[in-house]
Structure formats: structure tokens, C-alpha cells
Amino acid sequence: MNGSPITRIGTGWLLVLPFLALVVTLFLGPIVNILWLSVTDPEPGLGNYAALVTSDNLTGILWTTIRICVITTVFSVIFGYSIAYAMVHVAQGSRNRMLSLLLVSFWISVLVRTFSWLMLLGRKGLVNETLVNIGIIVEPIEFMRNELGVLIGMVHYMIPYAVLPLLASMQNIDGRVLSASRSLGATGNQTFWRVYLPLTKPGLVAASLLVFILSLGFYVTPAILGGGKVLMVAEYISVQILVTLRWGTAAMLAALMLFGVLALLFLMSRFMKLSTIFGGAKA
Incomplete structure (x- = not known):
């Protein structure tokens, strides 16, 4: 006898439950802590949320x-x-x-992309240098900052x-x-x-x-x-x-x-x- 489907499902859950509890704890723990800090630091209350208006x-x-x-x-x-x-x-x-x-x-890091744009759009970047050299603009365009x-x-x-x-x-x-x-x-x-x-x-x-x-x-x-x-x-x-x-x-x-x-x-x-x-x- 292999046991009833309910028994097999119950056994499977017993094997998975410790790992599921660990994942839930590690995921929900920090979230609960953030929510708690938002209403207790620097003092208990909704003062932090009131600052959104004030x-x-x-x-x-x-x-x-x-x-x-x-x-x-x-x-x-x-x-x-x-x-x-x-x-x-x-x-x-x-x-x-x-x-x-x-x-x-999707495999290219956002940091790599950002620094690439920094090199392209800077005052001495490829875009500004090209536009100045072909006479479209006189002064570099402020793309950055x-x-x-x-x-x-x-x-x-x-x-x-x-x-x-x-x-x-x-x-x-x-x-x-x-x-x-x-x-x-x-x-x-x-x-x-x-x-x-x-x-x-x-x-x-x-x-x-x-x-x-x-x-x-x-x-x-x-x-x-x-x-x-x-x-x-x-x-x-x-x-x-x-x-x-x-x-x-x-x-x-x-x-x-x-x-x-x-x-x-x-x-x-x-x-x-x-x-x-x-x-x-x-x-």
C-alpha cells in the first residue's frame, strides 16, 4: 500500500514546511520591521506619515x-x-x-548602462562632441545633472x-x-x-x-x-x-x-x- 493521496500530500508538506517557514520568516521579518519602524521611530505614532502633508x-x-x-x-x-x-x-x-x-x-547591468550614458551624454561625450564638430551646436548641451x-x-x-x-x-x-x-x-x-x-x-x-x-x-x-x-x-x-x-x-x-x-x-x-x-x- 502506498497510502492515500491525503497521506502522501501530508508527508510532502512535512518535508517542505521547514524550508517554507524559513523563507516566510526571512521575507516577512524585514517587512514587518520596516512597518514597525515607520510608526515607532523617533516616537510612537503616525508622525512620519503626517510629514507627507506637512x-x-x-x-x-x-x-x-x-x-x-x-x-x-x-x-x-x-x-x-x-x-x-x-x-x-x-x-x-x-x-x-x-x-x-x-x-x-536584461543581462546588462543597470550600472554599466548608466555609465555608458554618462560617457555618451557628458559635456565632452560622444553626442556633444559630434554635434559641435558638425556645427549643429556651439556649446555642449547639458544632458547630465x-x-x-x-x-x-x-x-x-x-x-x-x-x-x-x-x-x-x-x-x-x-x-x-x-x-x-x-x-x-x-x-x-x-x-x-x-x-x-x-x-x-x-x-x-x-x-x-x-x-x-x-x-x-x-x-x-x-x-x-x-x-x-x-x-x-x-x-x-x-x-x-x-x-x-x-x-x-x-x-x-x-x-x-x-x-x-x-x-x-x-x-x-x-x-x-x-x-x-x-x-x-x-x-
């Missing part, structure tokens, strides 16, 4: 973060939509090569993340629907705007939320390309922990980001299975 400095940092994340999301999704659309409408061999190049970009440089670096990094959910959404569109639209007299533009684009709405929403969520936690790119003049939440949290030692404020901002990300992930799951974003099963 402190102009915190309000400015939050609005800067949201503004940069929104702009990054808009441009990343626009470029990502174009790339995904091209990938869907090319031959299978070309699509595979494009997908391979897209996946290779401002929001422009931060946005260029963030959009470049986020485009592949926008492509994946859009590609998954476009591949699920039945080509017969588009053929039916054209057979009824619709032009190519009408078919795209009235049929194709609405059908990709779940992918658009998922891509926008994914890029926005990932942009919220950007630290390296704003710190290097912003040169300390573009302060976002992640960098401010680092300053509060390592420099000013205001752990309560840092914990409050971390908790705020955590709840915001969870809410956005829930919203994204209403439009697309989260597993499909990274190539999981679509069923």
Missing part, C-alpha cells in the same frame, strides 16, 4: 518621483509598442532574432520591460478579426485605431503599470545621471538611512512604496496574468 521637502520628492515615473512610462510604452508591433509582423526567424536581442538587454539625463537613462532601461507584455498581448490577437475589418472596407489606419489598438489595451495597461512600478525604485540612474540634483524616493531613503540616520522617515517611505506597488500589481493582474509578462503560459 513637509514641503517630502512632498517635492514624491512629486518629482511620480513625474519622472509617468514620463518614463509614457515614452517607454510608446517605443515598446512600436518594437512589439514590428516583432509581431515580421517573419518568425527575424522575430526570434529580435527577441534574442531584447533578452540580451538634470531630469533630461535621468529620463534618457530610465527610458532606455525600461523599454524591454514594456515590450514583453505588449508582445504577449499582440500575439493573442486573432488575425481573422483584422482580415474581417479590411474585408468590410476599413483602411489600414482605421483597422489599427478601431480594432487593433483596442484589442491590445490589456497589454498597454500591463506594460504601463509594470514600467511605472519598476521606475519607482530606481536608484542608480537618478543618482549618477542626476548628479544629486534630481532626488527621487529611493535615493532619499538611502540618504535617510546612511547619512541623517532618520530611520523612521526612511521606513515610512519604504512602506509607502510597498503598499503602492502592491496596489499597482493588483490592478495589473486585473488586465493580464502576471505570468504572461515574462513569457509564462497564456492559458
Whole structure:
């Protein structure tokens, strides 16, 4: 006798349970500690959260973060939509090569990408030197130490993340629907705007939320390309922990980001299975 299914399941859980408890403890422990610090340091209460309303400095940092994340999301999704659309409408061999190049970009460190942009966009970088040499500009353009440089670096990094959910959404569109639209007299533009684009709405929403969520936690790119003049939440949290030692404020901002990300992930799951974003099963 091999025992009943319930017995076998129970035995399996007994083997897994210690490791599951360890993972849960190591994962939830720090989160609980952060939430606890946000309401106890420097004194018990909701003073840290009240500072979101009373402190102009915190309000400015939050609005800067949201503004940069929104702009990054808009441009990343626009470029990502174009790339995904091209990938869907090319031959299978070309699509595979494009997908391979897209996946290779995930292996390049954000630090390497950021320093690459630093070399390209600096006052004596390749871009400014080229523009000056061909006579388009007289003085170098200030790409660095401002929001422009931060946005260029963030959009470049986020485009592949926008492509994946859009590609998954476009591949699920039945080509017969588009053929039916054209057979009824619709032009190519009408078919795209009235049929194709609405059908990709779940992918658009998922891509926008994914890029926005990932942009919220950007630290390296704003710190290097912003040169300390573009302060976002992640960098401010680092300053509060390592420099000013205001752990309560840092914990409050971390908790705020955590709840915001969870809410956005829930919203994204209403439009697309989260597993499909990274190539999981679509069923």
C-alpha cells in the first residue's frame, strides 16, 4: 500500500514546511520591521506619515518621483509598442532574432548602462562632441545633472520591460478579426485605431503599470545621471538611512512604496496574468 493521496500530500508538506517557514520568516521579518519602524521611530505614532502633508521637502520628492515615473512610462510604452508591433509582423526567424536581442538587454547591468550614458551624454561625450564638430551646436548641451539625463537613462532601461507584455498581448490577437475589418472596407489606419489598438489595451495597461512600478525604485540612474540634483524616493531613503540616520522617515517611505506597488500589481493582474509578462503560459 502506498497510502492515500491525503497521506502522501501530508508527508510532502512535512518535508517542505521547514524550508517554507524559513523563507516566510526571512521575507516577512524585514517587512514587518520596516512597518514597525515607520510608526515607532523617533516616537510612537503616525508622525512620519503626517510629514507627507506637512513637509514641503517630502512632498517635492514624491512629486518629482511620480513625474519622472509617468514620463518614463509614457515614452517607454510608446517605443515598446512600436518594437512589439514590428516583432509581431515580421517573419518568425527575424522575430526570434529580435527577441534574442531584447533578452540580451536584461543581462546588462543597470550600472554599466548608466555609465555608458554618462560617457555618451557628458559635456565632452560622444553626442556633444559630434554635434559641435558638425556645427549643429556651439556649446555642449547639458544632458547630465538634470531630469533630461535621468529620463534618457530610465527610458532606455525600461523599454524591454514594456515590450514583453505588449508582445504577449499582440500575439493573442486573432488575425481573422483584422482580415474581417479590411474585408468590410476599413483602411489600414482605421483597422489599427478601431480594432487593433483596442484589442491590445490589456497589454498597454500591463506594460504601463509594470514600467511605472519598476521606475519607482530606481536608484542608480537618478543618482549618477542626476548628479544629486534630481532626488527621487529611493535615493532619499538611502540618504535617510546612511547619512541623517532618520530611520523612521526612511521606513515610512519604504512602506509607502510597498503598499503602492502592491496596489499597482493588483490592478495589473486585473488586465493580464502576471505570468504572461515574462513569457509564462497564456492559458
